[in-house]
Amino acid sequence: MVAAANLISWAALSVFMDFDEREEAAILEKAVRDFMQRFPPEYWRRVDSERRFPEEFWRAAGQQGLLGITIPEEYGGAGMGMVEASLAMMAVAGCGGGLPAGDLLMRTMVFGGLVLSRFGSKKVREEYVPRLARGEIICSFAHTEPRAGVNTFDIETRAERRDGGYVVNGQKIWITLAHMADIIVAVVRTTPREKAASRTAGLSLMVIDAKQQGVKTSRIPGMALRPLPSNVLYLEDVWVPEENVLGEVDRGWEYLTQLLNAERISTASISIGVGDYALQKAVEHASTRVVFGRPIGSNQSIQFPLAEAKMELELARLMTRKAAWLFDAGRECAFEANMAAFTAGRAAYKAADRAIQTLGGMGFAEEYDVERMFRDSRLFRTAPVPEEMVLNYVATRVLRLPRSF
Ligand SMILES: Cc1cc2nc3c(=O)[nH]c(=O)nc-3n(C[C@H](O)[C@H](O)[C@H](O)COP(=O)(O)OP(=O)(O)OC[C@H]3O[C@@H](n4cnc5c(N)ncnc54)[C@H](O)[C@@H]3O)c2cc1C
Structure with a gap:
């Protein structure tokens, strides 16, 4: 019995540990790089x-189909998942587009495509999603508020019921591209906190x-x-x-958690691309810049931190891939998505910092790109x-330690 049980768990493990690239994913990555x-x-x-x-x-990204990777085929997208989206970001x-290139894919694929095609009404899906996929409209995501900060439950932007819809009043802050957005996916309060059925409702x-x-910015x-x-958004x-309400009124927290998981997988992916590019620039420079009659990269004080940066980026890549895979399988992935965002953010920052150190004074020159990555x-x-x-999150939700706030 014991042997059979072991066999089953090993079989499950080997399926789980299959790191073969899906052929479509490799084709997609090459197409993006081209x-x-x-x-x-x-x-x-x-x-x-x-x-x-x-x-x-x-x-060009809209015409090429890059903005619609996660958008269902019936709305003009490729109908793929977060695994493929992550590779594309x-x-x-990683090709030098850095954060803005990755962000433009994320905002269409995640804030737009994924969220609207999952939770939007027929009208929302038909009116906006195909245009998002083609790059004809820009979508912003308005979550952060000046007073609430990281405490989403303190959100004050109020949506009040009227005949046929809602009247919204409030202020958001830091809303990327709000000044040129065609649509904004906003987190609003529909039931005052004191009257909401639970902490997460309303x-x-x-x-x-x-x-x-x-709408002013x-x-x-x-x-x-x-x-x-x-922008500040008024x-x-x-x-x-x-x-235009996504899903059911008052249940936004449920949809938001899915959106935030996908956002974290995306920012992890973009961070890794940024780190990859910075590291590549550092390695090129370390191999060719000669001081004291030898390439600076032959000094271990230069090469060891780069080796460390490489390992940390690969570890973050692994966790990002796992989080994306869980997301696509419809499984719980908040821990993995958070871990991916955290480790990738740090790995990218360290890679960019070490790239500047490797390039010496040139690390500060715009033409070498690493200050931009930093x-x-x-x-x-x-x-x-x-x-x-x-x-x-990890301390209180995963390790179950007492909350401090
Ligand atoms: C360039 C840029 C683009 C952005 N784009 C968008 C966007 O498009 N849409 C959007 O909605 N938002 C956007 N943001 C906002 C961003 O998500 C927030 O700035 C971020 O979530 C932090 O919120 P805050 O600035 O209100 O920090 P605060 O809530 O003021 O927190 C300040 C610091 O205190 C820490 N802190 C607070 N409470 C605790 C606690 N209990 N325990 C430990 N530490 C704590 C926080 O971790 C943080 O380090 C953007 C921000 C920037 C800088």
């Missing part, structure tokens, strides 16, 4: 320094038409993600028709989920 030859690192350096939206990339970031997700009068110039600026008597890699240690909140 596509990125049209948008080399110089392109991304320029849009970063000009703080300009990468319009050409956005349009790693590849665009929130809803809604699709806001961002071109209406009551003001830019927040910042350190990271320069081609895709963030919502003043904004109209949301009933059919600035952008820092973001994912703070946003969308700060490291402290991942550690809080």
Whole structure:
């Protein structure tokens, strides 16, 4: 009996530990890398320094089908999952596109495609999803509020019921691309906290038409993600028709957790791409720059940190892949998605930091790209989920330690 039980568990383990690439995934990754030859690192350096939206990339990615990877085929997408989306985000970031290239894929595939096609009404799916897949409209995600901060349950943006829909009032902060968005997926309160059935009830997700009068924005110039600026978003008597509510009213927290898991898998993927690119630049430089008559990369003080960065990126890649695989299988993946985001964010930051050290003074010159990777890699240690909140999650939800807040 014992032997049979062992056999069964080993068989299960070997299925689980199958790391063969799916053929479609390899084809997809190669197609993305070929596509990125049209948008080399110089392109991304320029849009970063000009703080300009990468319009050409956005349009071409839409035409190429890159924005619709997770969007169902019936709405013009490729009908693939987060495993493939993750590979694509790693590849665009890893070819030198860095954070903005990855973010543009994430916002369509996750905030737009995945969420709208899973929870949207027929009208929402038909009106917006095919246009998202083609890169014709831009979607923002409005979650963070100035007062609530990382405490989602303190969200105050209020949606009040009227005939045929909701009137929304409130303020959001840091909303990337809100100034040019066509639609905004917003987290709003539909039932006041004191009247909600539970701690997690009373929130809803809604699709806001961002071109209406009551939607106003003001830019927040910042350190990271320069081609895709963030904004304060003011919502003043904004109209949301009933059919633009995602899923059921008051159950937004359930949908939000799925969205946030997919977002974390995405930011992990983008971080890994950023780290890969920074490391590649460091290795190239370490192999060719000669000081004291030998390549600097022959010094162990240069090569060991790069070896360490490589290992940490590979570990993060493994966890990201597991989280994406669980997500696609419809299984619980919050722990893995959080772990992926945390480890990948740190690995990318360390790789970029070591790349600067390896390049010496040139690490600070824009033309070598690593300062751009360094600035952008820092973001994912703070946003969308700060490291402290991942550690809080693991400590209290996984290890079941008492809550401190
Ligand atoms: C460039 C950029 C783009 C962004 N884009 C978007 C976007 O498109 N949409 C959107 O909705 N948001 C966006 N954000 C916002 C981002 O998600 C938040 O900044 C992030 O979640 C942190 O929230 P906060 O700034 O309110 O921090 P705060 O809530 O003020 O927290 C500040 C610090 O305190 C820590 N802290 C708070 N409570 C605890 C606790 N109990 N235990 C331990 N530590 C704690 C936090 O971890 C953090 O380090 C963006 C931010 C940036 C910088």
